[in-house]
Structures are given as structure tokens and as C-alpha cells.
Amino acid sequence: KKNIGILTSGGDAQGMNPCVRAVVRMAIARNCNPYLIYEGYQGLVDGGDKIKAAKWSDVSGFLTLGGTLIGTARCMAFRELEGRRTGVLNLIKNGIDALVVIGGDGSLTGADKLRAEWPSHVEALEKDGRISKESADKYRTLMIVGMVGSIDNDLASTDMTIGASSALTRICESVDAILSTALSHQRAFVVEVMGRHCGWLALNAAISTGADYLFIPEAPPKNDDWETAMCNTLKASRDAGKRTSLVIVAEGAIDRNLNPIKAEYVKDVLAQRLGYDTRVTILGHVQRGGAPVHFDRFLGTMQGAEAVEAILRATPETPSPVIGMLENKITTQPLKEAIQLTGEVAASIGRKDFARAMELRSNAFGQ
Numbered sequence: 001k002k003n004i005g006i007l008t009s010g011g012d013a014q015g016m017n018p019c020v021r022a023v024v025r026m027a028i029a030r031n032c033n034p035y036l037i038y039e040g041y042q043g044l045v046d047g048g049d050k051i052k053a054a055k056w057s058d059v060s061g062f063l064t065l066g067g068t069l070i071g072t073a074r075c076m077a078f079r080e081l082e083g084r085r086t087g088v089l090n091l092i093k094n095g096i097d098a099l100v101v102i103g104g105d106g107s108l109t110g111a112d113k114l115r116a117e118w119p120s121h122v123e124a125l126e127k128d129g130r131i132s133k134e135s136a137d138k139y140r141t142l143m144i145v146g147m148v149g150s151i152d153n154d155l156a157s158t159d160m161t162i163g164a165s166s167a168l169t170r171i172c173e174s175v176d177a178i179l180s181t182a183l184s185h186q187r188a189f190v191v192e193v194m195g196r197h198c199g200w201l202a203l204n205a206a207i208s209t210g211a212d213y214l215f216i217p218e219a220p221p222k223n224d225d226w227e228t229a230m231c232n233t234l235k236a237s238r239d240a241g242k243r244t245s246l247v248i249v250a251e252g253a254i255d256r257n258l259n260p261i262k263a264e265y266v267k268d269v270l271a272q273r274l275g276y277d278t279r280v281t282i283l284g285h286v287q288r289g290g291a292p293v294h295f296d297r298f299l300g301t302m303q304g305a306e307a308v309e310a311i312l313r314a315t316p317e318t319p320s321p322v323i324g325m326l327e328n329k330i331t332t333q334p335l336k337e338a339i340q341l342t343g344e345v346a347a348s349i350g351r352k353d354f355a356r357a358m359e360l361r362s363n364a365f366g367q
């Protein structure tokens with residue numbers, strides 16, 4: 001019988017609530033005790049009433065609501081060794097022997113750190129007399145299970161992250177709305193979408209809305225004079241009779257010298273060189289808002305259930321997993337590897353090896 005703590009951390013994402021609900025209810029169904037940890041790692045560090053045993057009814061209504069009802073936070077203390085040690089103490093005090101973290105790249109990096117350091121924290125707490133030898137022996141290992149709650153779809157080792165489908169749906173709805181007014185006025189629009197250092201949302205939005213041009217971090221323009229290439233492409237479609245122009249810019253877009261490409265600058269180029277009446281729309285937080293679409297409810301639920309199964313299957317030697325989805329199958333892979341591969345995308349871009357970045361993203365980008 002396991003005591004399973006659940007927290008959501010980092011940027012919120014639609015589908016986190018269905019995932020929390022699934023973990024709580026699957027835990028109860030499997031005769032375990034779920035604990036809700038409020039406000040992400042901050043709740044773990046603060047302890048007290050931020051960690052509460054959860055009943056079946058505590059997650060009623062979670063399936064259809066966006067955001068995260070158990071709260072999330074950006075927690076500075078957890079970035080420090082001492083903060084993580086306090087978190088370990090609070091877990092042990094509450095008798096929690098497995099921790100489920102639903103969060104983005106940063107949160108799972110923190111989870112991986114906690115996993116690696118766990119035995120040393122327990123040893124230090126015992127040495128300082130903050131826990132008994134009995135407790136130390138009982139909690140030598142902790143099973144940490146990660147799930148990727150992120151609108152960005154930026155983690156290697158899963159085709160889709162929880163929240164990405166909802167954010168993409170929101171982007172498509174917004175761009176559709178923009179295009180109907182653009183059409184009336186023959187305007188050009190430059191739309192900036194979220195994604196941090198990942199171009200998945202921008203790429204898929206561009207395909208799904210029929211954009212004329214796209215900028216993403218993993219595949220910068222091949223030429224330094226990308227402005228001319230962009231203007232030629234847009235002008236060619238206008239010459240062929242199109243009344244609007246749409247450029248999608250990922251928030252992390254860069255040129256091949258790693259300089260940022262910003263929506264405002266793209267607008268100026270179009271206005272000055274082509275004389276188009278050009279507007280910028282930065283979609284912002286509307287992308288993370290609203291109810292999770294079907295797929296995120298499904299993904300959160302299936303992965304949440306699998307997280308509990310992974311905990312019950314684990315032996316002390318089992319590496320902490322991240323639950324994902326590859327080729328429509330729910331998967332369990334080592335958390336450590338997923339974090340390393342994800343880090344390598346950023347490193348590849350940093351050394352201008354864009355082909356490698358695309359290759360590493362290929363599970364999410366498809367062909």
C-alpha cells in the first residue's frame with residue numbers, strides 16, 4: 001500500500017486537472033493513499049496544510065476544467081539544495097513514498113535532481129537528527145514519476161505533452177478569427193505564438209491555418225537575407241489572388257546566427273517593403289486558457305492511471321520514469337534520459353546544429 005503525493009508545477013496546462021483526478025482515483029482504486037500537494041514545489045517546501053490526504057470526491061469536476069485546481073508556482077527554494085531537503089523532510093513526515101510530478105521541462109528537471117539526490121538527503125536528515133534511523137531506513141528510496149504537463153510540446157520522448165492540443169486548438173480558433181477580419185481589409189497579420197524554445201505550436205498552427213510564412217527555433221531561415229525571401233513568398237501569393245498574408249512567429253524564433261526574430265520586426269519589414277497594412281497579434285495567455293480539449297482529457301487520464309501502475313510495478317532498482325505517449329501507446333521511459341535528450345535540443349541549437357535539433361524533436365514533429 002503506497003502513499004502517493006501529487007503536485008502540478010511550472011507553467012499551467014489544460015489537462016493537468018484530468019491527470020490529477022486520474023492519479024487520485026486510480027490510487028484509491030488500487031488501494032493506495034493519494035495526497036494532494038498544493039502550489040507545486042512551493043507546497044512541498046512549505047509542508048503543513050499544503051499537503052493533504054485526498055478523497056475520491058476531492059477531484060470531482062476536475063475532468064473538464066482548464067488550468068490546475070491544486071495550484072502551481074515557480075519556486076525559487078526548490079532550486080536550492082536546502083529547499084529540496086526540506087521538501088524531502090515534508091514527504092517523509094507525511095509518510096509519502098511515491099511522488100507524481102506533472103509539469104514542464106523545468107519541473108521535471110527539478111524532479112530528476114530530487115531523484116538523484118534523494119539518498120543523500122535522507123542520510124543528511126538522519127545525521128542532523130531531523131528524522132529517526134527507522135524513518136531513514138524506511139525511506140531510502142523514493143519513486144518519482146513525471147508526466148509532461150506543458151502547452152509547448154517540448155519534451156523529448158513523448159509525441160504529445162498534456163496541454164499542447166488544447167493550446168493549439170485555442171491558437172487555431174484565434175487565428176481563424178483574425179483571418180476573417182484580415183480578409184475584409186486585405187491585411188497582413190503577424191501572429192506570435194507561445195512555445196518557449198520549441199516550435200511545435202507554431203509549426204502546427206501554421207499548417208492548420210494555412211499560414212504563408214513561419215519562423216521556428218529549430219529550423220531558422222537558411223539565408224541571412226530572410227526578409228527578401230519572405231517578401232517574395234508573400235508577394236507571390238498576393239499576385240496569385242490571395243487577399244491576406246499570415247506569418248506565424250514562434251516566441252523563441254531565431255535566425256541562423258541565433259538572433260531573435262520578433263513579430264514587430266517582421267511587421268515593419270512587410271509594411272516597409274511591400275506596403276501592406278500589417279498588424280501584430282501576440283496571442284499570449286489565451287493559449288493556455290479554457291477547457292482542455294478531448295485529447296488532453298484523454299491523455300491526462302490515461303497517463304495518470306499509468307503513473308499509478310508504474311509506481312506499483314516498481315522495485316527499488318527501477319529508474320524513475322516519465323509517462324508519455326509514442327505512436328498512440330502510453331509509454332514509460334526513464335525520466336533521466338528524457339531530460340537529457342530535451343537538454344540536447346537546446347544544446348544543438350546553441351551550437352547551430354539545427355539538423356540535430358530537428359532530429360531530436362522528430363518524435364513530436366513527425367515527418
Ligand code: ADP
Binds near residue numbers: 073109
Ligand atoms: P516548467 O516546469 O513549466 O518548465 P519552470 O521552468 O518555471 O516551469 O520550472 C518550475 C519549477 O521547477 C521552478 O520554479 C523550480 O522550482 C523547479 N525547477 C526548475 N528547474 C529546476 C532545476 N534545474 N533544479 C531544481 N528545480 C528546478
